[in-house]
Each structure stands twice: as C-alpha cells, then as structure tokens.
Amino acid sequence: MNFLEEKIVKEGIVKEGNVLKVDNFLNHQMDIELFNEMGREWKKRFEGKNINKILTIEASGIGIACIAAQHFNVPVVFAKKSKSINLEGEMYTAEVESFTHKNKNQVIVAKKFLNENDRVLLIDDFLANGCALQGLIQIVQSAGATVEGIGIAIEKGFQTGGKIIRNLGYQLESLAIVDAMNAETGEILFREE
Amino acid sequence: MNFLEEKIVKEGIVKEGNVLKVDNFLNHQMDIELFNEMGREWKKRFEGKNINKILTIEASGIGIACIAAQHFNVPVVFAKKSKSINLEGEMYTAEVESFTHKNKNQVIVAKKFLNENDRVLLIDDFLANGCALQGLIQIVQSAGATVEGIGIAIEKGFQTGGKIIRNLGYQLESLAIVDAMNAETGEILFREE
Numbered sequence: 001m002n003f004l005e006e007k008i009v010k011e012g013i014v015k016e017g018n019v020l021k022v023d024n025f026l027n028h029q030m031d032i033e034l035f036n037e038m039g040r041e042w043k044k045r046f047e048g049k050n051i052n053k054i055l056t057i058e059a060s061g062i063g064i065a066c067i068a069a070q071h072f073n074v075p076v077v078f079a080k081k082s083k084s085i086n087l088e089g090e091m092y093t094a095e096v097e098s099f100t101h102k103n104k105n106q107v108i109v110a111k112k113f114l115n116e117n118d119r120v121l122l123i124d125d126f127l128a129n130g131c132a133l134q135g136l137i138q139i140v141q142s143a144g145a146t147v148e149g150i151g152i153a154i155e156k157g158f159q160t161g162g163k164i165i166r167n168l169g170y171q172l173e174s175l176a177i178v179d180a181m182n183a184e185t186g187e188i189l190f191r192e193e
Numbered sequence: 194m195n196f197l198e199e200k201i202v203k204e205g206i207v208k209e210g211n212v213l214k215v216d217n218f219l220n221h222q223m224d225i226e227l228f229n230e231m232g233r234e235w236k237k238r239f240e241g242k243n244i245n246k247i248l249t250i251e252a253s254g255i256g257i258a259c260i261a262a263q264h265f266n267v268p269v270v271f272a273k274k275s276k277s278i279n280l281e282g283e284m285y286t287a288e289v290e291s292f293t294h295k296n297k298n299q300v301i302v303a304k305k306f307l308n309e310n311d312r313v314l315l316i317d318d319f320l321a322n323g324c325a326l327q328g329l330i331q332i333v334q335s336a337g338a339t340v341e342g343i344g345i346a347i348e349k350g351f352q353t354g355g356k357i358i359r360n361l362g363y364q365l366e367s368l369a370i371v372d373a374m375n376a377e378t379g380e381i382l383f384r385e386e
Contacts, residue, residue: 029306030269032262059251063259063269069225076223076256113222 003037004175005190014181027060039068042151045173049148051121065123077113081105092142096135107135116144127152130161196230197368198383207374220253232261235344238366242341244314258316270306274298285335289328300328309337320345323354350384
C-alpha cells in the first residue's frame with residue numbers, strides 16, 4: 001500500500017451506497033503534509049511533461065491543486081460551478097452532473113486563463129463517473145490547449161470514469177484506486193499497480 | 194505599498210458597483226508564490242498566537258488557507274456552503290448572506306473538526322460586509338473553540354465588515370485595505386498602516 005492507501009485504510013469510513021468518507025484528511029479537513037506527498041508523487045509520475053498550468057474544480061480540488069502546484073511551479077486555475085456577478089467577460093462553459101449532489105452544474109473558466117499554448121495538468125480529489133473531469137477536458141479542448149495529464153487522489157475503480165478517461169488516451173494517475181468496498185466490514189480493496 | 198497592494202495595482206481591475214476584480218491572481222487563477230508571501234506575512238503578524246487549526250470557507254478561501262497553513266504547520270478545515278449527502282453526522286451551521294451572489298447560504302462544519310481545545314485562525318480572500326466571517330466566528334463559538342485571529346487578503350475598508358470585526362475585539366489582519374476606488378480612472382486608495 002502507498003501512503004494514500006494507508007491513510008484511507010486508517011481514517012476513511014465506508015458507508016452504504018458506495019460512499020467513502022475521507023473528510024478527515026481530504027475534502028473537509030485537509031492534511032497539508034499529505035497533499036504535499038501527493039504533489040511529490042504526481043511530479044514523479046508526470047516527469048518529462050511540460051506542464052505550465054494546473055486546472056481543478058471547486059471546491060475540494062482547490063487545496064490539493066494549490067499544494068501540488070508548488071511541486072510544478074505553476075499557477076492554478078479553478079473552474080467555478082455557478083455564474084457569479086464577478087465573472088463577466090468571455091467564458092468557457094461545460095455542463096456536468098454531480099455524483100454527490102445529484103444535480104447539474106455549469107463548469108466555467110474565464111477564457112483569459114486558458115489558451116492554445118497551455119499544457120494543462122488536471123487535478124481533482126475524486127474520480128467516480130468522471131462527469132466533472134469530462135467537463136474540464138471539454139473546457140481545455142475548447143481553449144485549444146493540451147491536457148498533459150490528470151492527477152486524481154481517489155478513483156472509484158468500480159465506476160466507469162477511469163476506464164472512459166484511459167480509453168480516451170489520457171495519462172490518468174490516480175494515487176489510490178478503490179476496486180471494491182464493504183460498508184458492513186469496512187474493508188477496502190485497492191487495485192494493485 | 195506592500196507586495197499585495199502592488200499586485201492589486203498592477204493586475205486588479207476596478208469595476209462599477211465597487212467591484213474589484215482580482216481573478217488574475219486571487220480567486221480564479223491563483224498565484225501560489227503570492228499566497229506563500231501572504232502566509233509568511235500572517236505568520237509574522239500572528240506571532241506568539243498558539244494556533245492549531247485554520248478555518249476557511251469554500252471556495253476561494255481554500256487555496257490561500259492551504260498555502261498559509263504550511264507556515265503554521267496546522268491542518269485546514271473549510272466550511273461548506275450547502276448540504277451534501279456526504280456530510281452526515283452532527284454539524285455546526287450558521288446562515289450567511291453572500292455579497293457577491295446576493296443569496297443566503299448555510300455555512301456548515303462537521304462537529305468532529307472543531308472542539309473547545311481548538312485555537313483557530315480564520316482565513317478568507319475578501320472582507321466586505323463580513324457576513325461570511327460572522328458565520329465562521331459563530332461556528333467557532335458554537336464549538337467552544339477560540340478565534341486566535343483573522344487573516345484576510347483584501348478588505349473593502351469602505352464597507353462595514355472590518356469595523357464590526359475590530360469592534361468585537363478580534364485581531365483582524367487584512368493585508369490590503371481598500372478605502373476607495375474609482376471605476377472611471379481605475380485608481381485604488383489603500384489605507385496606510
């Protein structure tokens with residue numbers, strides 16, 4: 001088991017309905033040193049990639065992306081989920097469906113923050129059905145920019161998101177892939193690499 | 194002018210309706226090295242405070258809080274703005290009104306992440322009328338925890354939030370206080386310290 005899998009086993013809680021609660025360290029309380037380990041690991045896995053920008057989506061991707069950005073020495077852009085009065089000007093938009101909240105959101109990035117010269121690393125906390133990620137990919141493509149890679153903390157390997165993204169040819173680096181979990185026993189089965 | 198005021202003058206845009214757009218470096222695209230300077234400055238200003246946790250609010254506070262946390266060596270908790278199915282269990286809630294979005298939100302923190310031993314630094318990107326901040330203070334008090342200080346990137350000094358918070362006796366450290374701005378000329382007047 002790697003450091004993230006160990007943390008999940010130690011502090012994650014499996015709930016009915018294939019819910020994995022990791023709010024103790026990932027998406028409510030945030031363990032910054034863990035995020036730094038994740039950043040170091042992605043830097044290693046994306047070695048040789050000429051990444052100049054990280055793109056994530058609010059809210060729980062932001063902290064991970066900012067800490068990871070220190071290992072790549074690049075700025076972070078976070079996609080917004082609803083239109084704000086401060087977000088005028090031309091925008092890229094994509095519609096995505098949330099797994100957690102069971103609603104649809106417009107994912108929005110101001111055009112001035114992505115252009116055809118950008119080589120983008122996408123970062124997010126979870127990958128399940130992959131809708132949010134597909135929205136981010138759509139936005140990068142709309143900008144004529146390049147997706148150099150995708151870094152995910154926890155992938156739910158029993159859902160289709162990861163397979164779809166890999167089938168599309170992207171380098172997807174999920175630091176922990178959960179292939180099965182059992183709410184009764186609390187057991188978590190990770191994919192071996 | 195300090196480093197943040199210089200950045201605001203260089204890259205901020207004054208819009209009608211007392212809107213200051215700083216999405217180039219603060220709340221859409223994020224300048225991580227700038228966030229590090231902000232963290233260093235807060236560490237200096239809160240020297241001697243025995244801070245063990247940073248509390249912020251989604252979404253634009255998260256990146257700043259995570260980078261600042263590295264200077265305090267503490268975890269970050271971000272308050273959520275809407276109820277999620279993953280957020281079960283007991284929660285502290287406060288109702289706050291957004292200046293930007295002109296709607297009301299429930300601010301939510303799981304009870305397990307705040308207790309009476311916590312000495313909390315509140316971090317956010319903007320302080321205007323201070324409703325979000327009042328919600329965070331309310332939550333810290335509900336937990337019986339202590340607000341050791343409040344770090345804000347940009348305070349709109351011509352709105353009432355900062356005055357209210359200082360009148361309540363909190364150590365509020367805003368790195369840039371805008372006392373006036375002019376959408377026609379683009380001029381920004383900072384409060385001298």
